[in-house]
Amino acid sequence: MPNVLESVVANRRFRFGDNLRVQEINATGAIARETDWASSPDAAKNEIAFRFGVDPTTTLAVKYAFNDRNQLTLQIPLQPGVTTASAAWILPGKISIDDVTDVGYELLTVDGDLTGKKLVVRAKLDFPQGHATLRAKFPDGSESVITGAKPAANLSSAGNPAGGDLTRDLLAFNAFTRNTVDGAVENLHADVKFFGRWDLHENALVFVTHYDSTGTGKPQAYVALAGEIKGTNFGLVLDSNGAALQIYGRYNWNKNTLGWDLDVGYSKSAGIQAHVAADAKFAAANGALTLQGGATLKKGDQGLNLKLDLKVDYTTQGGHLVFKLQVDGSSYEVQLSGDFQIKNGYVKFTLSFASKNGQKIVQGTLDLGYFNTDSNLKLSLEAVLGPNGLTLKLDMEFRYYWGPNGPVAELP
Secondary structure, eight states: OOOEEEEEETTEEEEEETTSEEEEEOTTSOEEEEEEEEEOOOTTSOEEEEOOTTSOOEEEEOEEEEOTTSOEEEEOOSBTTBOSOOOOEEEOEEEEESSSSEEEEEEEOTTSOEEEEEEEEEOEEEBTTOSSEEEEEOTTSOEEEEEBSSSSOOEEEEEOTTOOTTSOEEEEEOBEEEEEETTEEEEEEOEEEEEEEEEEETTEEEEEEEEOTTTTOOEEEEEEBOSEEEEETTEEEEEETTEEEEEEEEEEEETTTTEEEEEESSSSOOOEEEEEOTTOEEEEETTEEEEEEEEEEEETTEEEEEEEEEEEEEEEOOOOOOOEEEETTEEOOEEOOOEEEEETTEEEEEEEEEEETTEEEEEEEEEEEEOOSOEEEEEEEEOSSOGGGOOOEEEEEEEEEEETTEEEEEOO
């Protein structure tokens, strides 16, 4: 027998079943007639609708929420024709999301099987308080949350092999609905996947699923995420309440802008740059080079502050120039450029990290040491933070030798 909800509308008694059938009940309690009910196609509000034969369609506003088991609940609130609000009706089912503007919810049979019948719930989705919960903001102004499977880290960022230039990134959320079937609780994995690309919008890093079709390039639908942005050797990390979301990226040092050109994610570049603040520290000691401090992500007139933490370990050993970084079998590029200074056998490598009115205002110098014979110097870049302890490494070598006019440091 299906799970049911009863409501009186315009002095008519209706019985709704979670098999998406609705019955009109007469004064004796018998079934007078029966038809299908469904979520309304109106994208601006949450309603259900049904029609008996040639009668006009009956449309009812409904109030949705998610309970502590991530099950969808439905209530018929007070409205014209409804003088008594219904109870909150718990609907066993499965969450399915692939956009930021609605939630699909597939219903179950009494035996716990998926029916193929789905309700569409209108809601704006975001992550305002970290990765533990996904918030649904409904058109009536109410809010509810879908709780993640883990206490903290439920978000993951990856590539979407099937996507085009603007949809090559995937943002996934890990959650379950917990339905009771034959007296036992069964966890049904939610399918929550957003496809799009990373971009800056309103001075924040967002995951955009749709852009304005008029050609303005403005995000039209996007996922907002709360947290502190940190720049590391291998991209960006969004840190929220101790949960770290790793976002793949590529840095290229730009001598013209004195900043880092930054590709965020796997999609076509959004033209984001990272400019290091004037108070950033660039120091070398005990074979390690570090760059730490504040920075700003820039795109046009937009800006987002972040913390930058890069680490370079260096040694002196033979070899040729190598620019190479491997992560999970794919290439990751980091390009450094600067000035090599050789004086009395001492070698220094200098980088400029910021500009003001086109002028260099910050320089960091790495003292590589004293050499009096032909040698090769090597820089290796390792990840500061990586998922599951993953370490990324960049080997950079340049040739140092004694030429006709003295020592020379050479890059091919």
